Amino acid sequence: MSIRRAAYDLCKSVWSSAIRVDAQTTIRNLNTATEEQQRTGNHRASFGQAARHLRAQLMGYLFVHRDKERLENNYPPLRGTAGLTEGEKRILDTAHRQLEELNKKCTSRLVELDPNCGPAVNPYFKYGYQIPEDVENVPLFDVQLADTLVDSFRKHPAISVALESGEKFRAAVPEAQRPSVTDIAQAVLNLEKGLLVAGPLHAPRQLWELLVAQRPGAPNQAWLDYCCALTCINASLATLDELLYQAIISNRLPTLDDDSIIDIGNVVGTWASTGFTIKYQPTEESGFGNLGLILVKAEIIDRRFDLCRVEAVEVRVSEEFGDTVDITVREIDENLNPYSHLLPRREPR
C-alpha cells in the first residue's frame, strides 16, 4: 500500500476519534470571532492567525502560546490577546504528541541506524517544544491503521537513499570533519528554505550548481544525496502531519476539479519537484485561496494528479469580471514527498 493511501485511511479514522471534537472546537475558537466579539475586540482570531502562519499544525498554536511575549514584537495584534487555557493546551498537547510519536515510529529504524539524522527528519525539531509528561492518553487515530502507515513509511525510497549516502559520506570523511547533528538538521532546513523561496516552478540556482558540479562518487555528492534524502523524509512527514491536522479540522481537503478549474498552466518539472499553476473559481469545495494541501482531480495532458501543496495564492475579487484564485502548486507523490526529484536519479523532469 502506498504511503499516501495509508495516510488517507488513517485520516478517516481521525474523524471518529475521541479527541477530535475537542481539538476541532479548540482550533475553531482560536480562529473565529462572533460579531459581538469583533465589536468588543474580545476574541483570539489574531492568535489563530499567527499560529496558522507558521504552518506547523497543532504545534503552531502551542508555539505561539509558549513564545507569545516574544512574538508580540513582530506581530502586534497578538498583544492583548489571551493565550490558550489550561484545558485547551492539554487537548492540543495530547493530539500533538501523537503526531510526534507517529513521526518517530516512521523513522525509528533510520534513526536507529543513523542517530545523527534524528533532528533533521523531525519536522518539529526547529520549534524546540517539549511536550509535557503528564498529557492524557486519548487516541487521535486508529492504532492498527497507524501501524500500517508506519510499515509503508519505512519503505519510503528516501530512507534507503539516506542510509546509503550517509554511509558513503561517513566512509569518505574523517569523523572530526563530519557535520554535527545540528549542522545536518540546519542543512536540511536551509535546503527546504531554498526550495520554498524558489517556488514550485523553479529550483534554487545554488542547488542546480551543486548538482551539476558533482563528480560521481565524490564525498560532496554523498553529502548532497544525504541532505536531499533527509529533506524528502522531513517533508513527507510534514505532509503526513498536515493531512492528519486537516482531518481534525475538516472532513475533506479543498478539492479542485473540472467544476472549479478555469485553466491550468504548464506543468514544470525542476531538479526538485513538479509544479504548475491553476486558475480556479472559488467555491465551498475548492476553498477561497489558502496555502496548504489541496486535491487536484483533473487530467493535465493525459496525466492525473492527486495531492498537491499550494505555495502561492493570488485572489482576485471583481464585481465586473468575477472572482478567481490563482495558485501555484507543487505535486506531492504517493510517498507524500513534495520533492521527489531530489532523489536519484536527479534531473529536471
Place this chain on the structure above:
Amino acid sequence: MSVVQVSTENPFAEQWRLLSQFSYPSNIRKFLDQRGFVTIPDDNIELVAGSMRQAQAYFDAATTAPLDVSPLLLYYGATSLLTATSVMLSNSAPSIENHGMLIPRNQAVRLADVSVLPRNPQHGALQLFSNVFSNRCDLVTGGSWTLGELMGSIPDLKLDFENHYQDLLYFTVPVEVIYTKDKIIERIRCADLQRYPRPEFAMSLIADLRKSYLHPQYKPDFVILFRKRAGVDIGNYSITGRKYLSLGHTKRDKVVSPHQIILMYMGLYVLGFLPRYRPHLWNPFVRSDVTGEKLIIEKFISVCIRFFPNLVLNFLVNGRMQFVNMTEGVLDLTRVTTRDEIKEIVKDTIRELRATGDY
C-alpha cells in the same frame, strides 16, 4: 466550433454562391464521399441538387416580394434548403409526408399570439428536421408555441422584440466575451434578465449550462461565467457574430431549447400559413397595422432571408461561417504589444535609469 471568416461585400450573394455549389451532382458526390458514405444513391444526389436550386429561387423571389407572399416563399425555400442539407448530412432522404405543424383555430389579438402546434413525429417535416438540426429535440410532445415565443428566441430580434412586446418574455440573452491576458470572461448583464423573477431562475433555463460553464457568479450588475476547460460551446450567434445564450421554453414541465434554425423554420411556417389560410387576419395586418408589430415581422423576415442560409452553411462546414467586410492580408499590430516590444521597453527604461544614476 471553429469560426470561418469569409470576406465579402455582399453576404447574401456570397452565402448562396457557396451553397449553390451543391446544385452540381459532382460536388454533392464529393461532399458525401468525404463524409465517408460508401453507397450514394443517384436519387439522393438529384434530390439535393433540385432542392438547392429551388431553395435559392424561393429566397431570391422572397427578397423582392411584398409581405403578402414573402413569408410563404421563404417557408418553401427553407423547407427545400433543410431537405437538401438533411440529405447531405445523412445520405438519406427524409420521409416527409406533411409539415409536421398546424395552426389551431383560436383567437389571437396580435400576430405574436398566434400559435403553432407541432405534430406527427414520424413523418412531419418539423420533427424530422429537428432530429437532424436540433439534436433530436422533441417538439411534438410539448404542446403549442406562439409566434411571440419563436421570435423572442432569435438573437437578432432581441432589441426590437423587447421594445415592442413589453409583456412577453424573451428567450435569448446577449453575452459579453472579455479577453484578458490570462483569462476569458463571459458575462451577462442582469438588466438583460429583468423580465425573469431572478437571474438564477433565468440561468436555470439555459440548456447544458453546466456542461459548458462553471457555476455562474451572481454579482449586482452581472452574471459572470467562466468556461470549463473542456466545456462545449452552447452559444447561439447573431448575424454579426455576437454571442447569445438561449433560455429554454417550458413545455409540459419539460424545458426544451431548439436550435435557432428550427425556431426560424416554425416562425416562417406561421407567417406563411396566415396569408394563405387566414387572409382575414393577415390582410388587415399587412394593409393597416397601427401597432408597429409589422416592423418586427418585417425584421424577422429580413433576418431569415439573410441568416437562414448562413445557418445551413454552418452545418455543412461544421463551423460558424462569419461574413465580414474587411481588407484581407493586413496584420495590424499597432494595438497590441509583442513580447519583443515589451523587452525593448524594459531595456530602454533600464538604460534611462542607469543614465540618470537611478539604477
